[in-house]
Structures are given as structure tokens and as C-alpha cells.
Amino acid sequence: MAKLVKTEEENMLADMARGFLDGAAPVSKLRQMRDDGVTHDPALWKEMAEMGWAGVLVPEDAGGSDMGFAAANVIAEEMGKTLAVSPFISTAVIAATALRQVSGARAREALGRIASGEATYALAVDEGIKFDPDATQMEAKADGNGFRLNGRKQFVVDGALADRLLVLARTEDGLTLFDIPSDRAGVERTKSNMIDARDSARIEFTDVEATGDDVLGQVDQAMTVLKPAIEAGQAALAAELTGLAAGAFDMTVGYLKERKQFGVEIGRFQALQHRAAHLWCETEVTASAILHAGRKLDEDPENAGLAVSLAKARATATAKLAVIEGVQMHGGIGMTDAYDMGFYMKRARVGAEWLGDYSYHAERVAAARGF
Amino acid sequence: MAKLVKTEEENMLADMARGFLDGAAPVSKLRQMRDDGVTHDPALWKEMAEMGWAGVLVPEDAGGSDMGFAAANVIAEEMGKTLAVSPFISTAVIAATALRQVSGARAREALGRIASGEATYALAVDEGIKFDPDATQMEAKADGNGFRLNGRKQFVVDGALADRLLVLARTEDGLTLFDIPSDRAGVERTKSNMIDARDSARIEFTDVEATGDDVLGQVDQAMTVLKPAIEAGQAALAAELTGLAAGAFDMTVGYLKERKQFGVEIGRFQALQHRAAHLWCETEVTASAILHAGRKLDEDPENAGLAVSLAKARATATAKLAVIEGVQMHGGIGMTDAYDMGFYMKRARVGAEWLGDYSYHAERVAAARGF
């Protein structure tokens, strides 16, 4: 396996991304969007597409930059640092990975539209309060040459504004993944008012017609296509959370150095020093899990499950610790909406739940390790 | 319910006990016994009996001092502080409580012998590595007018030297509790070499004969007698662990005040201050649970289960924290056998397992609270 150290290209990509995001999508941008009730900035996404981010997992001959999963993680991590809002994970990571599993002109064109930034996607899997694809109840009943979809999905991230939806539904002998436009008749989307101020929707499907062409991969075989896509999404989300933890941490350490209480910088208080140092140790360990997950996805995708769950579990826990310590160490000011720390805390919470929470991934680690 | 504050009598009892134990059973006494391979000091137990401790739960008309469960906890707590070695919990708490549930001259005489210090008891329940009376496999087969006991027990605390054994065995329609002398034919005791240097045994029962007279309470109805006895034992053990935590804590805080590193007392380091303060907070909260368990056992014994499990769970966790922090804050010296902290750590571990570990009691709390 490639070394667990960022390559020259990865470091350059990270530097570039950081430079771009600091300018184009700092936390103040999220704040402005939140205040304006906006959850997606098409112009920003267009710029990201132009930099090759939308096509990070799209083959070059389909118009992508095809940089691989580790590179996607690098971008997601930088996005996490400034809480940049974009459909990157839903579209460029999950949907692109799913479409890559499928051959044929249709998938190829779809990939091209992702790479160019023309089409955004959302993954509609959850039906209950927790991520659990196997528990899918939504029905896709065979009807003539096609299907009729009935059911409801929730926590469809980026789902209120996405152009297309990847919908998981139960067919006769298993689960099937559909790729349909979000404005198809019978699809009713309700925007969720999310604490992280980002796009998510509850979606009701009433007799939505789907043709065989709308099926991604084989009927009853959704997981062939979806498993790699979900794992790629989990890894990228883990990377985002790791970036988020780093962002919150940097803000906190900065505050420790500057804020004075009882006449001295609070960073002189050893109790805070040790907690901050512990937090840094946690972020370092998590960073390794993220790097490793990217390498596994790139080099041994069939067996990346353990690495991905490790990354998502660690990142979830680390981000949680980072924002809790961040708010606490900032004192009252960290509780005010005027300060940015709250945005980190809210996004960390949403990221903790999306695509499987700590318990979900801990159970997968346990299973992979034989207990 | 009586107030959650020690009564004047309880305070006096505690003071007296502390005075006695500091002189007669300090940690150095345990060390000496350990070095000599001695796990029971009959003379010390005799003295305790003379002070009324052996009979703390024996009715006055049977020769006891009948001070009640809260008082028994007070004594156990003080014993925990100096790691005093005695069969107090096995004999004066568990066996006496069991015998109290039974009427008749036989039980009355047995109680008298407990109060006078003549007879010591051990409770033989565990057969696997965890406390689980319901899982008892040991067989007591009806045989003529009596029974034949076959099976093996482990972690029989005080069992290698006790005069008598309370043995839980499976009879035709349930569990039955037997009270037999430990030298009865067919009883083979193997002393366990315990890390806390105290008495415990593995016992093999081969065709051990028991008569109807040996049955404590009713056949197939062991729990009527045993449940209150076990709960009393759990509460007293929790009290002992709380005393142990306090003993370890005092030693640690003393060390923080006196030990110098880098030119200053280590108690000036804020990180240690906050950890010590947190530990103290934990001990205070646990003290409440102990006090409450004693009150419930005295006033509403039928419904004391939740209170007792709360106490044992909290005490187990608090003692664990106290000894871990104790060893760590003492540095290398705390790891040497020459220093007393290790004795606290080892006893805390044995106390954690005996009569149900944290998980066991947590599950009971959850059940009592409806989840």
C-alpha cells in the first residue's frame, strides 16, 4: 500500500483548496447563507467544478479529473475546516462513485454532467432516524416494463435542491438503486430546517414511475453499486469532520493564547493546556485513520470497509470532543451566535449522524474484527 | 425516610471504628499478613465481635447489637479506609441477614454464634467467572430425607477459613440455600492466591450430605432468604469501596501537598488539581448513594434493590478512579510494593467483581428504571 503520508500532489491539492476556501467559502459565508436562508450556492459549486473538484472521481475520458478517493478526502478535509457549503460529498463522491460502478453511455454522460457541475445529486436512503440501508421499506413495484415507487425518505442531504436523486427501494428479490430526476411526477420534497443550515429534505414518493433505464446497476443488486459509493461518502465525511475538528481546534488554541482571565492568558492554565494537548493527540490519531481509509479505497476498495468505519467512528468522536472543548474553553462568547464556534458544533452533530453514527461504525469494526 | 445525613450515633460509631482500626488494622497490618501468608486474624475478629461489630445485624435477644444496615455500612466504610482484613461482610452482614430471615431456634443459635465471633461464614454462590446466582448449576439431589450436593464453587470469599458455608444449589423446583459446616465430608476447599491477599477459595462438593435442617428457609425458595442477604452484602461492600476510595484519595492529596517536582509541590499543578477535585466530587456523590442504600435497607428492605445497585455501581467506579489516579499521581513510587497504594488498587479490583460488577448493577438499575 502507498505510504501513510500525503504525497506531494496531495499536499499541493490541500494548499490550493485551503487558499480557495479561505477566500471563497470561509465560515462567514456559511453565516451569510444561513441568515439569507440559502443552502446552496450554484456559483460556488461551478467554481469548484472548474477546479476539478466536482469531477474528482470522474474518469478523465468522461470529463473528470479522476484524482481518486484520497484526493477527495483531502478536499473534504479542507472544506471541513471552513465549513464550506457544497454538494461535494453527495454529488462528487457518492453519486460519482455509484455511477462509476456502472458501464454504458448513460452512466458516462451522467458522470460528465457531475464533473462539469451541471448536475447535483442527493442520496435518499434513510427512512428511520438512523442510517440503515438494509432496513429499507420503500417499495418499487414492477409495473409493466418499469416500476412504481412508493414510500418516504428522510435526512436526504442536499435533497431539497439536488437535480437528481439516488433512491434505494425494495424490489422483488432485494434492493434496487434508482437514479431519477428530482422533479419527476410524484416526488414531493419538503425542505428540512437543519441545525447546520445546510440542505436536507424529507421526500415523499407517490406512484413515482421509473423505467429500467433509471435503475443503476442491476435490479435487486443495489449494494454492488451502492456499497462502494456509501463507503466513499463515509470516508469523505470522516475527512470533513476531521477538518472540522482541526478548524475548531485552531480557533480554540488561538483563543487560549489571546484571552486573558485573572490577569493572564488562559492558555497558561495547565488544566486547559492538558486538555488541549489531549485533543490534539486525538486529532493526530484520527488523521491517520482518514489517510488510511483513502489509501484503502484507492488501492483495495473491496476490503475498505474496516478502514472506512474506523475513520468515520474516530472522526465522529474527535469532532465531538473538539467542538465540546471549543465551546467550553471559549466560555460565554462561544455560546453566542455571533461567534463561529456554534456553527462547528452544529455541523459536527449532523456529520455524526449522516451515513452512520459512532455506534453503527463501531459495530462494523467489531464485526470486521470478529466480535 | 430518615434523613440522608449521618445520625449522631452513626458519627460516633464511625469515629470509634476509625480510632480502633487505625490502631488495630492499619494497612501495615494487611501487609504483614500478606507477607506471612495469613488471610484471617482470629484475635482481631474477636475484638471486633466484642465491640458489637460481628453482631451488628444480630437481634439483641440473640446476643447481637442490632444496629442495622446503615450502621453496618458505616463500619464497612471505615474498614475500607485502612483495608482492614476481616470476615465482616461474609459473616456479620451476609450470613447474619440470611439467618435473620429464618425463624426457629437453630437460626437463632447460629446468629448468636456470629455475634459472639465464634462462627465465621462464607457465601458460596459463584460458579462461573461472574456473579450470577440464577445461573447456579450445582445440584442438590433429594436423597431420602435429605440431599446430596455435587458441584463446584469459585470466588468463595472468606471460604478457605470460614467455619460454615452458605451454599446455593439447584433443587427440583428451584434454588435452595444450605448452611453447612465447612468440614463436612465431601467438601474440598482450595485456597485461592488472591491479589488482594485475602481469603477466597474454590470449593468442590462431592456427594456432600445435607439434611432438611441444613436448609436455610424453604426448599426451592432460596431467594426469599438470600436476596436480602446479598443486597445487604452488596451495600456493605459498596460502603467498603467508598471508604477505600476515600483512603486512597487522602493518601494522594497528601502526596500532592508534599511531593516536589521541578522545584514546586506537584499539588500546584492545575491539571492535577482539577483531576483531584473531580475525584473528590465523585466520592461525594457516591457517599450519597451509600447513605441512601443503608436507609432503604433499614426502612424499606423489600424495595432496596435499586438503591443497592446504585451504590455498588457508583462505589465500584469511584474506587477504580481513585486507585488509578492514586497510582498515576504517585508516579513510580506508587508502583512499588513498598508503598501502600498498590494494596488499594488490588482490593478495589476484587471488590469490583465480588457480588456483581459494574455492568451487573448497571443492568439492574436500568431494569428498575424501566429500560
Add this chain to the structure above:
Amino acid sequence: MSDASLDGFRAELRAWLEENCPQEMRDGKMTEDGICWGGKNWVFTSDAQKVWLERCAAKGYTVPTWPKEYGGAGLTRDQEKVFYEEMGRINARSPLQSFGIWMLGPALLHFGSHEQKLQYLPPIARGEIRWCQGYSEPGAGSDLANVQTKGEDKGDHWLVNGQKIWTSYADKADWIFALVRTDREAPKHKGISFLLCDMEQPGVETRPIKMISGISPFCETFFTDAVIPKDQIVGEENKGWDVAKYLLTHEREMISGGAGGLTGTGRALGAVLSETMEEMDATLRADAMRCEIDTLSIGLTLERYKDQAEAGQGAGDASAMLKYMGTELNKQRHELMMSAGGSDALEWDGPLGNRAGDWLRTKANSIEGGTSEVMLSIVSRRVLGLPG
């Protein structure tokens, strides 16, 4: 008090409640829209709310343990227990809540003159004047004695200038009790006075603060040449820190009380979690059990300290301990509730109501009223005697 006379009190009270508590007030509503805060500008949400307040106030039941002459019912602690049991039995709403009852009242009862008590306490008890507190200042943080708001001595009054922060409900309050520096030469803790200020004057303005949990009762309050007559001081001049310390202790106990108890008021965490989850996974279940054990034990500790106080045994710096343990636990509890709520808990006003807002709100618990770090330092210094 003998059990018999307690039983008599209970019977009498029960009958009174049966007759006087309006049916609409028997829904136990403790959410913001069920609370009656009182004050000059209070708009009752219903006639029943108004009637309930008036009837309780007439009996002294808004402040049951205060002396009768100051608007209370003069109940003993045993009677008070009975009072809340009976209120709970019919699920009665609290007739009145206020910072006057929780904070200023106790301070006045302890430090105020007889005249002050007569002047200020009954209107609090009747819900006529609504109070807020003015302690913290921007930038002061944990260093509460770092009071910059200054009161210039103008003979019969102080002229007050400065800014307070975290003044809860200041935008709805009639009066504010505030720490003001009245001696700039004295050491930090020595030159502070505890003053009572009518907010209905030109020099007092307020502005709400938006919190990460959403809209909040917190405000900033600005004093610009505000006038406070000399008789509106509690305790002695420049000794306001004593009053503040007393109230801080009181506040800590109040905040830590949120953890519930074995007394039956606290709902089992497992039950709450089970509402949204059919089966808890190992991680959540383990955390929930630990949290439940700690919740019950902290509840017992609260009980124990009350009993100790009643027995005349000072609980010492117990309030710092309770504040620390109670608030940290409450934060954990809400983390678990968020976990159990899954994605339903991630929406503002989603299927679980304000669960996310409540969760975010708890993060302030370990900051307000003295941070957890300050509490630990207090324990370290005062209880353990470790060098400062």
C-alpha cells in the same frame, strides 16, 4: 413537626388546591409558554393563569417558604415537601416563576433591611415586579469580580455607567439587581456594591443576544448616567461581593438541581430514549445506564445536602461540586438524547420539537454561574486545601 400535623396540613392543602386550581392549570406545563413570569408588562396567556396566580399569591403559595409578612406562606421544609407533592399530584403548573423569587428574594431575606424586605418582597411574591440580574460584563468571563460598571457617588444617589451581559430576560424585566463598582481605588473584590435599579428610566437600555441554540432570554444591558438612589443598596456599600457570593452559591445549586432525582420528578433516561429508539445499541445503552446511575446519585446528593443544611451541618463548598457534576451530567444526558433522536433531532422544530435547541442550551450550563473549571478550582483550593 409531627407527622400528624403534617397530615393535617396535607389534607387542608389538598382541599384548597382542589377548589382553587383551575383545570387548565393542571397540565403541568413547564415549557416557556406555560410559565407565568409576572411583571408590569405581563400578558396572561389565559384567565386561568391570572386567577391561579392571584389565588396562590393571596395564600403565599408563590413563595411558600418565605415569611408571611413578606408575602410567603411561612412553610417549614417538611411542609414545603408536602406542598410540592400535592401540587405534583394534580399536575399543577407553577403559579409564578421569577428571578425575584430565585435570586433577589433569598439575597434580601439574608442581607436586606426590614424596610427593604417589606418594600421589595411582596411585589415579587405577587408577580407585580419582574427582576433580572446584572452580574457579568463583556470580557469578564469567569472573573466575575472584574466589575467595570461604575457608580459615581452623587450624594443621595449613584450615577451609573457601564454594560452588563447575560442579563436574562432584561428586555422583559422591570427592575435589575446589579453589581456596580463604587470604589475604584479599593482592591478588586472590595469596591463593589449590590444595587437595585428601576429599569424604567432613560439611561437603561437592553438588547437581546442570539445564542447558538437560537433565540434566547439573554440580553446585554447598557447603563448611561442611570440614577440609583442611595437606599437601593443591599448590604453595605462596597461589600456587594458578599451578596454576590451568596447568590452565586444559590445559583449553582439551582442550576445543578436540573439533574433531577430519585424523588420521582426525574424521568428515567432510558424511557426518554426509548421513545425514539426501538432498541438501543450497545454503546448508547451503556452510556445511558452510566448516565442514569449518575443522575440518580447526584439527585441523592442534592437531597443529602439539603438534609445536612437542615441539620445545621454546613455543606461547605458543596455547591461548587453540585454545580460541576450536575451540569456536566446534564450535557451528557442531552448528548445521549440527541443520539437517540437520530436525524429527527437535527431539525429546528422538527418531529422532536426543540430537542436540538435544548441540547445546545445545555452547553452553557457548565459556563454560566461559574465555569466547570472555576468550580474545580474552588474545590481544589477550599475543600482539598491544595496550594492556589
Add this chain to the structure above:
Amino acid sequence: MSDASLDGFRAELRAWLEENCPQEMRDGKMTEDGICWGGKNWVFTSDAQKVWLERCAAKGYTVPTWPKEYGGAGLTRDQEKVFYEEMGRINARSPLQSFGIWMLGPALLHFGSHEQKLQYLPPIARGEIRWCQGYSEPGAGSDLANVQTKGEDKGDHWLVNGQKIWTSYADKADWIFALVRTDREAPKHKGISFLLCDMEQPGVETRPIKMISGISPFCETFFTDAVIPKDQIVGEENKGWDVAKYLLTHEREMISGGAGGLTGTGRALGAVLSETMEEMDATLRADAMRCEIDTLSIGLTLERYKDQAEAGQGAGDASAMLKYMGTELNKQRHELMMSAGGSDALEWDGPLGNRAGDWLRTKANSIEGGTSEVMLSIVSRRVLGLPG
């Protein structure tokens, strides 16, 4: 190195191992009675152990990455990986372990003169001389530079007097490397020298220390007019602290390495726990999963830092982080193993062997080689740049 030439190396090595590793040495035994420590007084537990050591030493495989001229095999890191993979494949025991290999060797390779390397390294590689370390002193604790053992300059030698503690296996070692204060006037860190001392002389005595985990390899070592010739110094006079710091970092990495890794050597905690428990309860299962996640991730971090070091990217003060995280985790792991062992784990030499002793031993992990508190302070100061 190309994959092809690595494959060649692997094939060659595999054949060599097949031919040369005695069957008895293929049981992977890593317990004390399986280890070959070497030294003048070493008694081989079997002929096979002796033969295995000799054959490995002849090939340089006791210290595979050391240069050939000093007794090593001069392997690259990629080759070293292959070496351990192939050793693992046949479950071969380590031919030799020693503080000479782990500690003194790296120090000499970095700070020693060519002559010193030639003199001291080959006997270490061949297992002829057994070394122990003399760093800590009674009462010094975390303040390692607080060296009181003094070396008086007697022209061609130092006369050494003082006492060392925690000198592991000093009672079995032939030589000791020790920190000695050679300049009493200089500031604390400046007057220390790193000296090599033959223990076979009248002025050096040792006494084992009994630990809470039972008998231990730790000793106290006393110097009474011990003689150390001037050429037995590593690095410059009074600059021994540089050598000590280098070795401390090295030691930390070694201690933290105990956490295992994804590389296959670490057994899943769940599997270990399942040996004694049929079904884990929620609490233990939750803790075990958390521990497993952290173990694997720390293992990956160890890998990552090695890769970084190889890529020429300094891992900075990573060793402090790894030491802290690795040892704290190892303590947790052993707590869980004790829980899973139930009462069987409470006996010395009970059904689970020395599980309790191992558990108690881990408590020293976060003390020896720099306490967790010191590690956190290092991270705080050097990585985070917080004021000291």
C-alpha cells in the same frame, strides 16, 4: 528498492529461515521464558535457542537494520518489513532482545565514535554483553535531569558515587549506561554526561525492587567509588542530556508501540475477551469496541509516523503523543481484560496465568519513560505553542 529485488530478498530469506530456524524456535513465544536476553551469564533454555542466536548473529539478523560492519544485516526499511513478515510467517521467536539493541545501540549509532561503535555494537549484536540503563534516581521522578549521581574527574577516569532506580534487569546485566553529573556548577541540564560502566567491579551493586504487580525486573543500582575510564563516554562531556533526550524519544516510541496495529500482529480485543466470556454485556462490549477502534487507529498512526520519518518529514514531537495515547490505551485494554476475566483474573497464577500481574504492570506504562502529564505538557508547549 524495486519490488522485484524485494521479492528476491524475500525468497532468499525464506529459504534461509526454512533451513536455519530450529523447529523449537517456531512457537512465537514472547513470554519471559521464551526470550533470549544474552549476556555473559546467560543460560540458554535449550540448544535450539543457542543455535538460533548464533545463526542469526552470523547473518546480522539480531539487529537487521544496523550496518554490517557493526554486526547488523544492513537491511532497508522495506527489507526489514519483509524480514518481520517472514519471521512471522513461520512464527519464529526473536533470536535476541536487549536494552543494548533497543537503547544503547541507537544512541551509539547516532552519537558514538567509529571506535566506540566497533567496540560496543558487535558484542550487543551477538548477545555477548547485556546492558541496562541508569537514568532515574530516587526522588527525581519526572524531573529526569535532576541527576545527583556524581562523577569526580580523576584525570583518566571518573570516580562515580550515587544511586539509580528503575534500572531494569540491572541484576542480570554486564554493563550499564548511566547519566552522571560531571559538572556540579553548571545549570541542571548542562553538567550531565552519558557514561558506560562495566558492572563487574567492586563499587557497583544492585538490588531488585518488588512492584505491585509482583517480582519485577526493576532494580536499584548503587555506585560507590566506581571507576569509569574517560573513553567510556558517549557524546561530549557535560552534553549527556542530548543523548538522554534522544534515547527518551526512542523509548517513548518503543513503549507506545505496545498498542499493536493493523499490520496483523495485534489480536482483536474482542477475540481476547471472548475467550473468557460467552457473551459480553452492553458496557463491556461498548468499551471493547471503543478500545479496538482506538487501538487500530493508534497502530496506523505509528505506521504513519514511520512513513513520514522515512519520507524525511520530521514527526516533530510525535513521540510524546504516541507515548501518551499508546500507554493510556494499553491501560484501558488491560482493565477490560480484567473485567472479562471476572474472578478468574483475581488470582496470582490462576486460570488466566499472570493476567492480574500484566494488568498491574500496565499502570507503570503511563509513568515510565515520561509520565502522561509530562507528555501532555510537551505537546502543549512544543506543538501547540501554549505559554510555559
